[in-house]
Amino acid sequence: PLPPKAALSREEILRYSRQLVLPELGVRGQLRLATSSVLVVGCGGLGCPLAQYLAAAGVGRLGLVDHDVVELSNLHRQVLHGEAREGHAKAHSAAAAIGRLNSAVQCVPYAEALTPATALDLVRRYDVVADCSDNVPTRYLVSDACVLAGRPLVSASALRLEGQLTVYHYEGGPCYRCVFPTPPPGESVTNCADGGVLGVVPGVLGCLQALEVIKIAAGLGPSYSGSLLLFDALGGQFRCIRLRGRRSDCVACGDQPTVTRLQDYEAFCGSSATDKCRSLQLL
Amino acid sequence: PLPPKAALSREEILRYSRQLVLPELGVRGQLRLATSSVLVVGCGGLGCPLAQYLAAAGVGRLGLVDHDVVELSNLHRQVLHGEAREGHAKAHSAAAAIGRLNSAVQCVPYAEALTPATALDLVRRYDVVADCSDNVPTRYLVSDACVLAGRPLVSASALRLEGQLTVYHYEGGPCYRCVFPTPPPGESVTNCADGGVLGVVPGVLGCLQALEVIKIAAGLGPSYSGSLLLFDALGGQFRCIRLRGRRSDCVACGDQPTVTRLQDYEAFCGSSATDKCRSLQLL
Amino acid sequence: MAAPVSVQVEFGGGAELLFDGVKKHQVTLPGQEEPWDIRNLLIWIKKNLLKERPELFIQGDSVRPGILVLINDADWELQGELDYQLQDQDSILFISTLHGG
Amino acid sequence: MAAPVSVQVEFGGGAELLFDGVKKHQVTLPGQEEPWDIRNLLIWIKKNLLKERPELFIQGDSVRPGILVLINDADWELQGELDYQLQDQDSILFISTLHGG
Ligand SMILES: [Zn+2]
Numbered sequence: 001p002l003p004p005k006a007a008l009s010r011e012e013i014l015r016y017s018r019q020l021v022l023p024e025l026g027v028r029g030q031l032r033l034a035t036s037s038v039l040v041v042g043c044g045g046l047g048c049p050l051a052q053y054l055a056a057a058g059v060g061r062l063g064l065v066d067h068d069v070v071e072l073s074n075l076h077r078q079v080l081h082g083e084a085r086e087g088h089a090k091a092h093s094a095a096a097a098i099g100r101l102n103s104a105v106q107c108v109p110y111a112e113a114l115t116p117a118t119a120l121d122l123v124r125r126y127d128v129v130a131d132c133s134d135n136v137p138t139r140y141l142v143s144d145a146c147v148l149a150g151r152p153l154v155s156a157s158a159l160r161l162e163g164q165l166t167v168y169h170y171e172g173g174p175c176y177r178c179v180f181p182t183p184p185p186g187e188s189v190t191n192c193a194d195g196g197v198l199g200v201v202p203g204v205l206g207c208l209q210a211l212e213v214i215k216i217a218a219g220l221g222p223s224y225s226g227s228l229l230l231f232d233a234l235g236g237q238f239r240c241i242r243l244r245g246r247r248s249d250c251v252a253c254g255d256q257p258t259v260t261r262l263q264d265y266e267a268f269c270g271s272s273a274t275d276k277c278r279s280l281q282l283l
Numbered sequence: 284p285l286p287p288k289a290a291l292s293r294e295e296i297l298r299y300s301r302q303l304v305l306p307e308l309g310v311r312g313q314l315r316l317a318t319s320s321v322l323v324v325g326c327g328g329l330g331c332p333l334a335q336y337l338a339a340a341g342v343g344r345l346g347l348v349d350h351d352v353v354e355l356s357n358l359h360r361q362v363l364h365g366e367a368r369e370g371h372a373k374a375h376s377a378a379a380a381i382g383r384l385n386s387a388v389q390c391v392p393y394a395e396a397l398t399p400a401t402a403l404d405l406v407r408r409y410d411v412v413a414d415c416s417d418n419v420p421t422r423y424l425v426s427d428a429c430v431l432a433g434r435p436l437v438s439a440s441a442l443r444l445e446g447q448l449t450v451y452h453y454e455g456g457p458c459y460r461c462v463f464p465t466p467p468p469g470e471s472v473t474n475c476a477d478g479g480v481l482g483v484v485p486g487v488l489g490c491l492q493a494l495e496v497i498k499i500a501a502g503l504g505p506s507y508s509g510s511l512l513l514f515d516a517l518g519g520q521f522r523c524i525r526l527r528g529r530r531s532d533c534v535a536c537g538d539q540p541t542v543t544r545l546q547d548y549e550a551f552c553g554s555s556a557t558d559k560c561r562s563l564q565l566l
Numbered sequence: 567m568a569a570p571v572s573v574q575v576e577f578g579g580g581a582e583l584l585f586d587g588v589k590k591h592q593v594t595l596p597g598q599e600e601p602w603d604i605r606n607l608l609i610w611i612k613k614n615l616l617k618e619r620p621e622l623f624i625q626g627d628s629v630r631p632g633i634l635v636l637i638n639d640a641d642w643e644l645q646g647e648l649d650y651q652l653q654d655q656d657s658i659l660f661i662s663t664l665h666g667g
Numbered sequence: 668m669a670a671p672v673s674v675q676v677e678f679g680g681g682a683e684l685l686f687d688g689v690k691k692h693q694v695t696l697p698g699q700e701e702p703w704d705i706r707n708l709l710i711w712i713k714k715n716l717l718k719e720r721p722e723l724f725i726q727g728d729s730v731r732p733g734i735l736v737l738i739n740d741a742d743w744e745l746q747g748e749l750d751y752q753l754q755d756q757d758s759i760l761f762i763s764t765l766h767g768g
């Protein structure tokens with residue numbers, strides 16, 4: 001966590017004046033943002049707009065995790081990376097772009113995969129975690145690490161013309177395992193390469209995810225703890241559904257948890273977190 | 284309008300592969316995007332994410348209108364402009380950022396205000412118009428120009444913690460004047476400087492606005508013609524309301540229109556389109 | 567004599583700032599001689615809910631330009647505007663248009 | 668003998684691809700001896716709506732992991748899961764979880 005901060009500088013007051021004037025945020029909320037740190041897991045279609053708007057809003061520190069490099073086929077949705085960054089690590093590319101937007105934000109790029117060996121230490125160093133990843137093992141890994149470290153998790157996803165958003169493990173709310181105790185069969189999972197995605201769909205979801213992170217970090221509280229926002233881009237429709245609460249028998253966040261350390265999530269899920277050539281089906 | 288295009292190049296197929304695979308878009312939709320042109324009126328909080336995602340998606344030509352220069356207090360929401368662009372024209376700054384993301388998009392910056400003298404000629408050169416402006420006279424001007432030129436208008440706005448989105452003059456739907464025949468009294472209008480705005484709110488709205496533009500340009504049809512999307516960021520709530528249809532007695536798009544050329548919109552609205560120091564109230 | 571009517575009155579887009587910042591109001595309109603319509607409702611709101619600067623909400627006997635009136639999420643123009651007769655449990659939304667960008 | 672029940676069955680998040688891409692189905696379940704519950708509905712869906720690869724929708728007598736079941740927009744776990752008895756005009760939504768980013 002970052003050290004507390006007593007006041008905003010003259011430059012900060014000028015820079016953030018348009019949001020300081022909001023009574024819901026104010027100087028108090030801006031100081032909370034400035035001393036908060038957010039771990040962004042994945043610098044792809046969701047992570048790009050999320051990191052962009054968190055940095056613009058004045059979050060104090062951003063950790064940017066991605067083991068991947070920028071490819072031409074990413075650029076239709078991963079808007080922080082330019083053409084000149086092809087072949088560069090996404091974590092470094094994102095950090096550079098954010099530095100141009102707001103040099104006061106501390107950016108910590110991690111150009112490596114999040115693994116059971118590293119995740120808990122990493123998550124403990126941040127106040128809020130945003131899951132912008134693209135595979136099932138990582139989603140279980142991030143959730144378990146957040147439960148073990150006691151961190152709220154803002155989770156979004158997008159595929160084809162749809163998106164989903166929710167908040168896990170926030171003040172007694174459910175964790176990912178409460179809602180999904182059993183991983184889906186590997187052949188039922190579609191990734192963006194196979195299923196495709198319209199680039200602006202993760203754009204919408206990443207912005208909404210950033211909004212939830214900002215509200216948590218600024219002390220306003222999230223809107224989607226215990227509920228799930230569904231977005232249908234073709235119909236332009238949003239729908240909010242009510243999820244179950246925390247399960248007292250959840251293996252991760254329940255009363256007698258059995259997940260007391262991070263596991264082998266690829267084995268648990270029967271799929272790989274990093275192999276892009278795995279054969280996947282349409283659903 | 285841009286010349287028709289028979290096929291995608293190998294590089295385009297690779298670059299847009301993740302959205303080409305969507306049956307709703309496909310090669311046919313991508314070719315339509317590539318030969319479409321969009322006029323972006325305002326390169327601020329809405330125009331930045333909108334232009335970013337339109338360029339990423341492969342829209343053929345983007346006209347970028349803004350008479351303003353980048354200020355530090357813009358950067359919490361106008362994410363295309365970096366710190367190094369302070370003092371530069373927003374239209375040029377946006378064009379430069381878009382060039383880094385997708386050099387194949389033709390960017391035409393207009394570093395000038397949209398005026399009754401120039402608007403109609405300009406609008407006629409584009410297929411779709413996105414109103415990302417920040418004042419009432421410009422909103423009437425853009426709408427009248429779209430009606431006279433026969434162009435669909437995707438209109439978004441954001442203030443404080445709320446946003447609104449709708450589509451005007453699309454295939455027999457209402458225009459701005461059908462819904463708002465009389466301008467609001469000047470003292471009832473709040474701008475972002477006075478009312479403030481959380482940066483990610485125009486982020487969400489600009490992305491949704493880009494989605495509507497993409498659906499129109501690709502031939503999928505918009506979702507918000509004749510209806511209005513309301514977004515409340517604090518509650519995380521979306522609400523879609525049904526607007527009136529086209530009014531046969533509308534002075535602009537009705538059966539016997541009296542607005543047959545562009546007017547003096549500052550006089551009509553009793554407020555200025557460019558003066559940032561006008562005294563405005565909280566509502 | 568018409569019976570009392572319960573309606574939800576909501577304000578948004580900044581119009582709530584004239585009502586102490588409260589967006590949702592659950593309102594019971596007392597029984598009266600004629601049926602309740604939007605025209606009467608506006609007078610009732612001005613008298614009972616409006617906290618400041620009535621000219622930013624009411625103009626003449628209608629709402630000021632720039633405020634949309636939605637009856638059960640549909641433009642009041644589709645439903646008779648001032649003459650629409652309120653039904654029990656109706657939702658009436660007054661939304662101020664935003665112009666920021 | 669329970670009366671016929673009309674329900675709206677919806678699929679999303681990709682689950683609709685197993686149903687010819689159709690997201691909304693207005694369904695009338697015939698009258699039968701016992702009342703209709705989700706358990707019976709799943710059997711009926713498998714027999715009448717499911718077009719391909721049933722193993723991607725059904726596993727045992729329930730839905731496969733990764734599909735959320737919503738009864739009137741609330742998680743079925745709050746309402747008895749398989750044992751929930753369908754009411755006329757209920758909306759049942761099966762949503763496949765997305766993992767893309
Ligand atoms: Zn749990």
Ligand SMILES: [Zn+2]
Nearest residue numbers: 458461533536
């Ligand atoms: Zn009109």
